[in-house]
Amino acid sequence: MKLSALHQSYLNRRSTSFRSPTSLDSSVDGSGKSLIAVFWLILHCLCCLISLVLGFRFSRLVFFFLFSTSSTNLYSAPFRPDLPVKHLDVHTIGRNLDPGANGTVAMATKSSRVVVGRHGIRIRPWPHPNPVEVMKAHGIIERVQKEQKTIFGMKSSKMVIVVTPTYVRTFQALHLTGVVHSLMLVPYDVVWIVVEAGGATNETGLIIAKSGLRTIHVGIDQRMPNTWEDRSKLEVFMRLQALRVVREEKLDGIVMFADDSNMHSMEFFDEIQNVKWFGTVSVGILAHSGNAEEMVMSMDKRKEMEKEEEEESSSLPVQGPACNSTDQLIGWHIFNTLPYAGKSAVYIDDVAAVLPQKLEWSGFVLNSRLLWEEAENKPEWVKDFGLLNENEGVESPLSLLKDPAMVEPLGSCGRQVLLWWLRVEARADSKFPPGWIIDPPLEITVAAKRTPWPDVPPEPPTKKKDQMPLSQGNTVVVIPKQQQHSTKIRKPKRRSKKNKHEPRPTDTTTQVYSSSSKHQERN
Amino acid sequence: MLSLPSSFLGSKPSHTYPVDMKILSCLSAILLFLFFSASFAEQNVRTERISGSAGDVLEDNPVGKLKVYVYELPSKYNKKLLQKDPRCLTHMFAAEIFMHRFLLSSPVRTRNPDEADWFYTPIYPTCDLTPTGLPLPFKSPRMMRSAIQLISSNWPYWNRTEGADHFFVVPHDFGACFHYQEEKAIERGILPLLQRATLVQTFGQRNHVCLDEGSITIPPFAPPQKMQAHFIPPDIPRSIFVYFRGLFYDVNNDPEGGYYARGARAAVWENFKNNPLFDISTDHPTTYYEDMQRAIFCLCPLGWAPWSPRLVEAVVFGCIPVIIADDIVLPFADAIPWEEIGVFVAEKDVPELDTILTSIPTEVILRKQRLLANPSMKRAMLFPQPAQPGDAFHQILNGLARKLPHDKSIYLKAGEKELNWTAGPVGDLKPW
Numbered sequence: 001m002k003l004s005a006l007h008q009s010y011l012n013r014r015s016t017s018f019r020s021p022t023s024l025d026s027s028v029d030g031s032g033k034s035l036i037a038v039f040w041l042i043l044h045c046l047c048c049l050i051s052l053v054l055g056f057r058f059s060r061l062v063f064f065f066l067f068s069t070s071s072t073n074l075y076s077a078p079f080r081p082d083l084p085v086k087h088l089d090v091h092t093i094g095r096n097l098d099p100g101a102n103g104t105v106a107m108a109t110k111s112s113r114v115v116v117g118r119h120g121i122r123i124r125p126w127p128h129p130n131p132v133e134v135m136k137a138h139g140i141i142e143r144v145q146k147e148q149k150t151i152f153g154m155k156s157s158k159m160v161i162v163v164t165p166t167y168v169r170t171f172q173a174l175h176l177t178g179v180v181h182s183l184m185l186v187p188y189d190v191v192w193i194v195v196e197a198g199g200a201t202n203e204t205g206l207i208i209a210k211s212g213l214r215t216i217h218v219g220i221d222q223r224m225p226n227t228w229e230d231r232s233k234l235e236v237f238m239r240l241q242a243l244r245v246v247r248e249e250k251l252d253g254i255v256m257f258a259d260d261s262n263m264h265s266m267e268f269f270d271e272i273q274n275v276k277w278f279g280t281v282s283v284g285i286l287a288h289s290g291n292a293e294e295m296v297m298s299m300d301k302r303k304e305m306e307k308e309e310e311e312e313s314s315s316l317p318v319q320g321p322a323c324n325s326t327d328q329l330i331g332w333h334i335f336n337t338l339p340y341a342g343k344s345a346v347y348i349d350d351v352a353a354v355l356p357q358k359l360e361w362s363g364f365v366l367n368s369r370l371l372w373e374e375a376e377n378k379p380e381w382v383k384d385f386g387l388l389n390e391n392e393g394v395e396s397p398l399s400l401l402k403d404p405a406m407v408e409p410l411g412s413c414g415r416q417v418l419l420w421w422l423r424v425e426a427r428a429d430s431k432f433p434p435g436w437i438i439d440p441p442l443e444i445t446v447a448a449k450r451t452p453w454p455d456v457p458p459e460p461p462t463k464k465k466d467q468m469p470l471s472q473g474n475t476v477v478v479i480p481k482q483q484q485h486s487t488k489i490r491k492p493k494r495r496s497k498k499n500k501h502e503p504r505p506t507d508t509t510t511q512v513y514s515s516s517s518k519h520q521e522r523n
Numbered sequence: 524m525l526s527l528p529s530s531f532l533g534s535k536p537s538h539t540y541p542v543d544m545k546i547l548s549c550l551s552a553i554l555l556f557l558f559f560s561a562s563f564a565e566q567n568v569r570t571e572r573i574s575g576s577a578g579d580v581l582e583d584n585p586v587g588k589l590k591v592y593v594y595e596l597p598s599k600y601n602k603k604l605l606q607k608d609p610r611c612l613t614h615m616f617a618a619e620i621f622m623h624r625f626l627l628s629s630p631v632r633t634r635n636p637d638e639a640d641w642f643y644t645p646i647y648p649t650c651d652l653t654p655t656g657l658p659l660p661f662k663s664p665r666m667m668r669s670a671i672q673l674i675s676s677n678w679p680y681w682n683r684t685e686g687a688d689h690f691f692v693v694p695h696d697f698g699a700c701f702h703y704q705e706e707k708a709i710e711r712g713i714l715p716l717l718q719r720a721t722l723v724q725t726f727g728q729r730n731h732v733c734l735d736e737g738s739i740t741i742p743p744f745a746p747p748q749k750m751q752a753h754f755i756p757p758d759i760p761r762s763i764f765v766y767f768r769g770l771f772y773d774v775n776n777d778p779e780g781g782y783y784a785r786g787a788r789a790a791v792w793e794n795f796k797n798n799p800l801f802d803i804s805t806d807h808p809t810t811y812y813e814d815m816q817r818a819i820f821c822l823c824p825l826g827w828a829p830w831s832p833r834l835v836e837a838v839v840f841g842c843i844p845v846i847i848a849d850d851i852v853l854p855f856a857d858a859i860p861w862e863e864i865g866v867f868v869a870e871k872d873v874p875e876l877d878t879i880l881t882s883i884p885t886e887v888i889l890r891k892q893r894l895l896a897n898p899s900m901k902r903a904m905l906f907p908q909p910a911q912p913g914d915a916f917h918q919i920l921n922g923l924a925r926k927l928p929h930d931k932s933i934y935l936k937a938g939e940k941e942l943n944w945t946a947g948p949v950g951d952l953k954p955w
Binding site: 134 | 798873882
């Protein structure tokens with residue numbers, strides 16, 4: 001029975017669907033049947049003609065309007081026949097209703113509601129994303145991700161306490177901006193202790209405020225000295241000041257030393273979360289002087305030395321923990337400074353390789369509880385920070401420990417280099433605008449009645465542009481476009497005139513003419 | 524609903540239409556109303572029917588609850604077919620082969636047929652593949668007939684009940700109707716000889732000829748090792764809202780559109796191709812499994828048949844399945860509460876899919892994800908080698924065990940015959 005009814009509906013679909021449901025036909029009077037058939041035929045022909053004119057199947061639309069209910073999804077206004085009908089196969093919806101009606105008449109509830117055969121492709125009138133729903137979807141995504149994080153993410157993440165000694169100089173903005181950006185990317189809570197030599201200034205304050213992090217800005221009255229050695233001594237003092245702040249404020253987290261010119265990888269911050277008390281990581285040492293020839297010479301010298309003496313010291317530019325085969329700490333690899341002996345920079349602006357200290361502070365991290373007065377489970381191999389005597393010469397954080405063997409090597413025992421040490425500074429006499437804002441505007445001396453740019457361009461450039469030194473007076477250099485259209489006839493004349501009247505300026509291509517006499521000549 | 528036709532008629536001048544026209548339209552409107560109210564009633568029943576809770580029924584151990592006897596058939600029904608084409612082991616119909624292997628070494632197997640509750644016939648009817656890997660079902664009815672003739676003549680157990688305590692694994696598109704085209708499958712119906720047997724099949728659609736009452740619906744085979752090799756860490760945030768990869772139009776077999784997937788897949792494409800929340804395309808990316816793990820909803824629309832391996836993949840990868848197949852019967856529906864795990868969307872509601880999905884409350888979504896994360900759910904969908912407790916093999920045995928004890932009426936008296944051995948198309952009667 002099922003088969004026959006479905007089969008019948010199947011046949012119905014094969015024939016023209018413009019007939020009314022077969023079951024209903026039986027209810028119609030027999031005599032009127034031929035009339036109806038003729039009528040439908042005429043209507044069909046009429047609709048065919050109209051379709052030819054309009055370009056789509058108009059007949060089905062009529063049928064649809066007569067017999068449709070809520071089965072279509074036209075939720076907006078009335079159906080617009082000018083919509084491309086190839087998308088909206090409306091006729092098949094009418095067809096779908098027939099076998100359904102058939103089914104309920106022919107038998108009881110056993111009929112499948114789902115019919116085999118051709119179905120319409122339902123498309124809503126505006127198939128584009130609804131902005132309200134997009135927002136809701138994003139809300140759902142965020143909530144799901146939050147849930148994921150709480151279930152699968154890091155269980156407990158400790159706060160990162162960053163200690164940075166700095167002072168105002170030309171390269172400070174460059175270095176500090178790098179640190180700011182790195183710290184802004186850290187996915188954990190950050191407290192940034194910035195210790196400044198020469199007192200806490202607004203310039204530094206502005207840079208660190210842009211990070212949006214919690215900062216503690218400490219000023220030291222001493223000015224940063226001019227030699228690398230003295231500078232590193234002062235930096236040690238500044239870092240210890242910061243550690244005192246940690247002790248006083250009882251900050252709880254992991255202390256790391258980020259010198260302002262260093263560069264950190266994001267994995268570094270993830271790795272230091274594994275520290276229990278005191279850890280060390282491998283630091284890439286980039287002893288660079290900015291002078292390429294020097295570097296080549298030092299490299300050659302290093303190779304010579306290795307050939308002669310066959311030292312076992314690693315020539316890798318890395319400072320980090322050294323482990324034995326069972327991944328236990330046995331010592332530290334230190335940057336080999338012998339090749340640079342005698343040739344390293346002494347003053348901050350020397351053109352020579354800047355060498356690191358024996359052990360750079362940035363390669364060490366410690367749990368802030370080591371510095372506290374009272375902390376549970378504080379190990380015995382740590383000296384009490386409060387009793388630290390600086391006059392005894394604190395060179396590296398290992399001075400805080402009684403037993404350096406208890407240090408934890410991080411980054412798969414130092415095999416991963418997670419940050420880089422670099423020291424680059426400008427010349428001693430380099431000037432830079434405070435806060436890197438050019439204020440007041442540079443001086444322009446212009447003739448009162450004339451624009452700074454000449455109406456007729458002067459002679460074409462004869463001297464090269466790179467011979468143009470930046471003069472002390474900060475004149476603005478403007479390149480007007482009219483300069484390109486120089487007339488050749490006038491050239492020699494002007495040149496000779498210029499030679500007569502004034503000493504030739506060094507940069508000929510682009511300069512603001514400051515004397516009014518020239519303008520007069522040209523006219 | 525009712526007012527529309529009459530008002531429409533009322534606006535037209537009456538002399539152009541005969542009176543019959545009015546009766547006609549009224550009757551059709553009444554019938555339509557009846558038809559839709561019947562459908563609504565059915566819908567209410569649908570939401571209550573699926574029950575059972577994941578976690579206790581799923582973890583039932585079938586050992587001790589039933590005994591299965593495996594017939595010894597000549598290898599032309601099973602091993603030789605596999606030797607001819609080893610691709611049968613990896614396509615989505617491989618469940619029939621793995622079920623045989625599982626039963627051979629399972630503790631529920633008994634060598635004494637007199638104490639067996641269920642009888643299994645190891646036959647691989649789907650293992651006849653075209654060069655491109657698609658199974659041809661044309662010889663399967665003959666193969667099945669020949670196998671049944673064999674077991675009914677060599678053992679008395681078939682004739683005892685005419686197969687009512689036998690079960691067969693028929694994972695092909697429309698189960699025991701043995702055809703891939705739905706219309707032809709409906710014409711053929713379930714093989715007459717299998718009318719009394721229990722069928723274990725992937726196809727499931729309510730009120731369909733090819734789904735017998737009492738059949739056990741199983742998931743299609745998806746290779747467990749391949750899927751497990753693509754797991755990504757669970758803390759990677761799910762950033763895709765809706766994900767789908769597959770055909771929307773089957774241009775080879777259905778160039779006009781409208782037949783394939785009853786137009787539902789095409790509707791998904793036409794409505795949501797411009798929507799950035801829907802990551803849908805016909806690509807075959809190598810990161811398909813990884814992408815599913817980064818998606819919140821995975822669409823599982825019907826294709827030529829209502830079931831698809833996407834459901835298995837979605838459950839294994841923790842992506843909420845959005846099932847777009849009217850009246851579908853999902854695997855192990857009496858053990859797994861699909862309503863609580865997946866989202867069901869009627870085919871007619873596909874254009875509003877984005878509204879439906881965004882209006883699900885967040886707590887419901889999180890709950891569905893928690894249910895999906897349940898490892899027993901994932902295990903129940905897979906056919907691992909070797910078998911593990913709680914996997915799909917065990918769920919099939921649990922399903923068979925739940926049908927025990929057999930009703931006394933299945934045992935036929937001597938000489939009584941219920942099945943018609945000559946029913947069916949003439950071509951089926953040829954020996955295989």
